[in-house]
Amino acid sequence: MNTHPHTDTIKNDWEQFKNLTYRDRLAFFDQKYTLLPFEYPSFDPHLSFFFDPVQSDRLLNLYQAEAHRKNLYVRELSSAGRTYRFDVRPLSSKQWIFNHYLITKFIAQADAPQPSVPIETIQPLLNKLRHQITSSERNNPLIKFMTVFYAGYTDYQQYGLLTPKGTRKLIELYLYSQGLLLARYFESPLPASQQIAPPADDQRRLEQQLIAASQLGIIQYLQTHIGQSPLPPAKLARLLCLILGEKASASEAVQAILTHLHTPRGPRQLRQQQTVIKRQIRDIIGSDCT
Known part of the structure; x- marks a missing residue:
């Protein structure tokens, strides 16, 4: 349990928090405590997080760090003998909103201009990715990462910007958003x-x-x-x-x-x-x- 020196601030924050919609609670919690306690790689059209062993290890480390962190979306603050619980864990009916918020956040973080990479350079990497997904052991964590990424890529191509349903880990939402971003990268509008x-x-x-x-x-x-x-x-x-x-x-x-x-x-x-x-x-x- 956390303690906090500013009693009035905690109470005022709680009074505001408890009257918010779930989406607004996510934004409040994100601003105060952050929903992303880990630093994720920037968008990379070269897909180095799959094909560079150092970057792949970084993904695996993020996965393990998330697995070992408990109560990522709960903060308990004590003040004047009372405990205030800021809890944004998604119930099943709110999971889509949670996923959507974080997908949007990951995409927003990558909206800065990216170095221009020729599509001809990316296509062979996608072909290699598809081959590894279909021909490798599915229990391999890196292949699971590739599968989630590729789902984001194909979903955007078929349906446009989309949010996955169901319970998702942060690393899954990150990878899905990177697939969406790559598909959008391919959409460079023509004159x-x-x-x-x-x-x-x-x-x-x-x-x-x-x-x-x-x-x-x-x-x-x-x-x-x-x-x-x-x-x-x-x-x-x-x-x-x-x-x-x-x-x-x-x-x-x-x-x-x-x-x-x-x-x-x-x-x-x-x-x-x-x-x-x-x-x-x-x-x-x-x-x-x-």
Whole structure:
């Protein structure tokens, strides 16, 4: 148990903490005590944390350090004969929010400009990674690390920015986020003059899907109920791709269509159908998205 000299500070912190939502408690705890007590390697498109023995040992050391640390997400402070418990361990219903917060934090830490690495240099490394995952002993911790990383990479390619569900270790969330970052690294946007528009048939189908989504109230629901309101256009487009079953690469086309799509409020007779759809949306993208 920790002691703290500033009695009023502890009490004031507790009064603030206990009235926060779970997401805000995470942010509060992170600011005061940090949710990441270890230093993780910076984003590296060369994947040296898998192929450089020194860097691989660093991952293994982080894994072991986490395994030996207890109560990473609990702080108990005593003051004036009373113990104040700041606890942000995720219950099962809050695990997605916890994972999302930390994935976002890992990505934000890597958002500084990175040295330019040719895609031609990275692709052979990915091929080597895939080969090791499929041909090596799965009980090897490093192969498990590779598998989590590759899951982040492929999930981003298929669905856009995504948060894994279920209980995850910090090292898993870190590696998953690095896979997301590498997939995003591959997405260096082309100049507008070099971008290829979708075929006419695909364009019409996409427009019809978005019109239907608007009439059913899906777009309005996303804009007003998911995270910050209104959602940034790019994020709205990615979520719509996920819901409509489109590839993440279609998000730019979706965003372009949305700029000229009129989104009137759905008719009254569609309300019941909207309720069902909104429930399905929450199931797809998580009950507490940002």
